[in-house]
């Protein structure tokens with residue numbers, strides 16, 4: 244069996260599931276991380292390990308990486324993709340939604356980076372791919388708390404990239420525009436959801452998750468001496 248593996252958080256739907264399938268198709272061992280076990284059921288075989296955990300549980304995430312290393316060998320890459328988008332108007336939005344997004348989108352990414360960095364720094368190789376957003380580069384109405392989490396992903400990624408560059412470890416930021424996934428469905432305001440859906444239709448819909456997965460794989464598959472620092476990609480008709 245090929246040595247090493249790629250860890251993907253949020254592998255149970257959308258961009259994470261498409262990324263998982265692509266890495267499997269390309270012959271990699273994978274560690275698939277999510278909370279909904281049933282949504283990982285279609286991923287099977289000796290190249291697949293699963294961890295049914297929450298990325299906000301740092302100890303569980305670190306243990307899952309260590310257990311996969313015992314099976315497959317060293318972690319080659321982690322795709323920190325798990326995320327929540329609870330759009331809202333800050334003047335009325337329930338603060339529990341802010342906390343949930345910051346816990347998953349920001350602390351979850353920090354947990355993912357710390358779970359792999361000691362091993363990568365020691366071995367002087369490895370790749371961290373953090374999934375941010377165009378909402379990590381600019382603002383959108385009713386996105387304030389979410390935008391904050393994604394600006395954090397951009398800035399943390401760039402900071403860590405500078406810190407680990409001398410160790411030959413790559414940090415890549417992926418910034419998609421709108422993608423056709425379940426992400427919007429967790430937003431609680433129907434008005435905001437309907438506005439978002441109308442806007443998406445006005446630009447002829449979002450990217451497919453597979454398109455984003457291909458961008459992730461493109462960055463990963465470069466020689467270790469090449470770091471594609473950031474890929475921003477969006478539907479052509481998306482203006483903002």
Ligand code: NDP
Nearest residue numbers: 253255256257258278279297298325326376421422424425
């Ligand atoms: P989905 O809702 O389809 O996928 C989100 C994934 O994150 C699911 O697999 C979910 O799995 C997982 N997840 C959520 N919370 C946790 C948690 N606490 N612990 C572990 N896993 C968790 O949405 P997308 O595929 O669209 O989202 C993936 C990433 O892409 C997110 O970071 C999102 O912000 C980003 N993004 C998406 C865009 C879009 O338009 N769709 C645009 C730009 C960026 P489970 O519930 O099983 O745990």
